[in-house]
Amino acid sequence: MIRFVVITDLHYDYIHDGDRRINELINKIKSEHIDFVISSGDLCHPIEEKGR
DSSP, X not given: OOOEEEEOOOOGGGSXXXXXXXXXXXXXXXXXXXXXXXXXXXXXXXXXXGTO
C-alpha cells in the first residue's frame, strides 16, 4: 500500500506559531511512514521582511 499526504497553501508565515505547526506536520508525516507528500500550493506568502 502506498501512503501519501496532500497539502496546499500552508502560509505558515501568517500564523504566530507557524514554525511549530510546520515542524509538527513534518514529524507526523515521518512518524506515519508516509511514502510521499504532494504540495499543491505555496508554502508561504513572500514578504519583504523575510528577504524574499
